[in-house]
Amino acid sequence: MKVLKFGGSSVASSENINKVINIVKKSSLKNEIAVVVSALGGITDLLLEAGDLACNSDVNYKKNLKTIEERHLKVARELIAVNNQSSVLGTIKNKLNKLESTLEGVFLINELSAKTSDKIVSFGELLSSYIISEALINRDLDAVLKNTQELIVTDESFSNAAVKVDKTNVLIESFFKVNKHKIVVLPGFVALTEKGEVSTLGRGGSDYTAAIIAAATNASILEIWTDVSGMYTANPKFVQQAFPIKNISYQEAMELSHFGAKVLYSPTIQPVLEKEIPIVIKNTFDANAAGTLITAKSSNSNPIKGISHIENMTLLTLEGSGMVGIPGFSNRLFGALSQEKINVSLITQASSEHSICIAINSTDTEKAKLAIDDEFNYEIEQHKVDPLIVEKNNAIIALVGDNMKSHQGISGKMFSTLGKNNVNIRAIAQGASEKNISAVIAHKDIKKALNTLHSEFFEDQTKQLNLFIVGVGNVGGKLLQQIKNQQQYLIDNLKLQVRVIALTNSKKMLFNEDGIDLDNWKSPLEKADNLDMNLFHQKVTALNYRNSIFVDNTANESVSNLYARLFKGKCGSCYLQ
Ligand code: ADP
Ligand code: ASP
Ligand code: MG
Numbered sequence: 403m404k405v406l407k408f409g410g411s412s413v414a415s416s417e418n419i420n421k422v423i424n425i426v427k428k429s430s431l432k433n434e435i436a437v438v439v440s441a442l443g444g445i446t447d448l449l450l451e452a453g454d455l456a457c458n459s460d461v462n463y464k465k466n467l468k469t470i471e472e473r474h475l476k477v478a479r480e481l482i483a484v485n486n487q488s489s490v491l492g493t494i495k496n497k498l499n500k501l502e503s504t505l506e507g508v509f510l511i512n513e514l515s516a517k518t519s520d521k522i523v524s525f526g527e528l529l530s531s532y533i534i535s536e537a538l539i540n541r542d543l544d545a546v547l548k549n550t551q552e553l554i555v556t557d558e559s560f561s562n563a564a565v566k567v568d569k570t571n572v573l574i575e576s577f578f579k580v581n582k583h584k585i586v587v588l589p590g591f592v593a594l595t596e597k598g599e600v601s602t603l604g605r606g607g608s609d610y611t612a613a614i615i616a617a618a619t620n621a622s623i624l625e626i627w628t629d630v631s632g633m634y635t636a637n638p639k640f641v642q643q644a645f646p647i648k649n650i651s652y653q654e655a656m657e658l659s660h661f662g663a664k665v666l667y668s669p670t671i672q673p674v675l676e677k678e679i680p681i682v683i684k685n686t687f688d689a690n691a692a693g694t695l696i697t698a699k700s701s702n703s704n705p706i707k708g709i710s711h712i713e714n715m716t717l718l719t720l721e722g723s724g725m726v727g728i729p730g731f732s733n734r735l736f737g738a739l740s741q742e743k744i745n746v747s748l749i750t751q752a753s754s755e756h757s758i759c760i761a762i763n764s765t766d767t768e769k770a771k772l773a774i775d776d777e778f779n780y781e782i783e784q785h786k787v788d789p790l791i792v793e794k795n796n797a798i799i800a801l802v803g804d805n806m807k808s809h810q811g812i813s814g815k816m817f818s819t820l821g822k823n824n825v826n827i828r829a830i831a832q833g834a835s836e837k838n839i840s841a842v843i844a845h846k847d848i849k850k851a852l853n854t855l856h857s858e859f860f861e862d863q864t865k866q867l868n869l870f871i872v873g874v875g876n877v878g879g880k881l882l883q884q885i886k887n888q889q890q891y892l893i894d895n896l897k898l899q900v901r902v903i904a905l906t907n908s909k910k911m912l913f914n915e916d917g918i919d920l921d922n923w924k925s926p927l928e929k930a931d932n933l934d935m936n937l938f939h940q941k942v943t944a945l946n947y948r949n950s951i952f953v954d955n956t957a958n959e960s961v962s963n964l965y966a967r968l969f970k971g972k973c974g975s976c977y978l979q
Contacts (some may be wrong), residue, residue, distance in 0.1 A: 441526025724786020
């Protein structure tokens with residue numbers, strides 16, 4: 403048997419679901435398959451928001467409900483033949499009525515527990531799986547819907563429940579033993595507690611549902627179908643040059659996803675790892691692309707497989723001269739955090755034990771500050787420990803690879819690359835297993851850090867030259883033309899990538915961190931922000947790019963007045979021409 407999981411964007415519209423149906427049809431010609439589906443893209447967020455609005459007595463929850471209703475009915479109408487539609491639309495409306503009653507209840511009592519929130523959010527997957535199973539049946543495919551809530555049993559940690567593996571495996575095995583259908587469609591993400599209350603497996607949890615089913619059925623492969631062609635060397639939304647990793651080990655995939663590569667929900671690996679069931683990540687919108695194969699050992703010998711990052715991190719530092727030798731200090735610190743169910747993403751402690759630094763998700767900041775200051779209240783009063791230092795707006799960036807341990811100098815290269823590009827490193831952690839090296843940096847530096855590390859570790863050593871060009875008249879226009887004509891030659895022959903980051907005329911200024919398209923700059927420049935040389939200077943300084951060149955094509959004094967500031971400012975490697 404094969405298990406195929408389709409994510410939110412793969413099932414976001416009837417057009418996309420038709421692509422899913424083609425993939426399922428082809429796969430089912432040769433295999434029995436289980437198809438795990440997410441909610442229609444964006445629906446989970448709408449449901450969660452509806453719950454919050456209702457809880458805050460905001461009638462706007464009804465708008466969300468309306469959008470949710472319209473999207474599902476539209477998709478069903480477009481996928482199901484007219485003469486079969488009425489019963490399907492009736493069932494959808496019935497489910498939506500139940501959702502509406504739950505939201506009304508929340509609105510009336512102004513209370514939303516994690517348990518009720520799970521009940522609300524579960525409708526996303528319950529609706530999508532129902533519609534997709536009906537669409538498959540409508541195409542005369544031998545499909546059946548099975549509600550995963552009858553198969554996956556969890557504890558009561560609502561919104562992020564832990565699966566009771568043994569009970570779950572028995573239920574899954576016995577269902578598939580008697581199942582006679584070629585295709586079984588199942589909602590991802592949702593489950594029930596032992597008491598029969600609705601629970602969910604955490605955001606992105608449909609991947610995990612699919613892995614649980616793959617492990618329990620000894621599937622030959624777990625296919626995760628999404629909107630990108632595999633696990634990339636870095637998040638492709640941030641790094642244009644990132645490319646799909648052909649083959650990666652379970653451990654590496656787990657590290658990358660743990661540090662933010664959300665293309666795979668990190669708990670997904672664990673169920674399939676023991677049975678060595680391969681995972682392949684494929685693109686629903688480019689089904690022929692190879693994707694990424696995840697297996698026990700990767701055939702790729704590059705010591706570094708990818709770079710990932712987590713946004714919205716808060717750095718907490720607890721320090722004080724009296725901390726040295728306080729018995730059970732770490733125990734108390736982590737105990738206080740675990741009591742509040744706060745997840746710690748990174749820990750560093752100086753050997754002097756004088757300070758300890760941890761990174762947590764920003765949403766937990768206030769809770770953590772209260773819990774820790776409360777725990778060390780006595781020591782703080784005695785001035786043995788300082789009140790917790792809280793720094794928001796940070797991010798973690800991590801370099802991942804199984805073979806890093808057998809290669810010297812990787813961390814040195816990582817930190818010097820970041821340093822040379824003016825990315826300040828606030829904390830560093832490297833596990834003893836050396837499968838990852840992670841660093842805490844400022845949130846504003848994420849894109850720069852990812853791109854410079856990617857260029858250092860994954861791209862042939864093409865250097866980047868960043869141009870800030872003021873004036874695009876006769877001289878400036880000709881210069882742009884020449885740069886455009888030379889760009890490819892310079893990359894091919896001198897390994898020099900010349901990017902124009904900013905352009906101004908006498909009225910407007912245009913910035914593009916990825917480089918302005920020199921085939922099409924006139925109209926974007928017309929629509930850009932009004933020219934303000936002070937703001938221009940601030941932006942150049944904030945970008946802080948290495949290898950920056952400021953080009954003045956004007957005879958304007960207000961521009962030449964900027965020269966001294968550019969030289970003096972933080973933009974240390976900025977040249978004038
Ligand atoms: P789905 O809805 O199919 O589960 P997700 O949105 O959860 O899809 O995951 C796919 C997204 O993960 C991509 O669109 C991409 O933005 C993001 N992503 C982050 N890091 C990576 C990475 N290293 N490789 C590929 N995608 C990544
Ligand atoms: N629909 C859920 C979410 O958006 C689960 C999933 O898509 O994996 O988090
Ligand atoms: Mg996902």
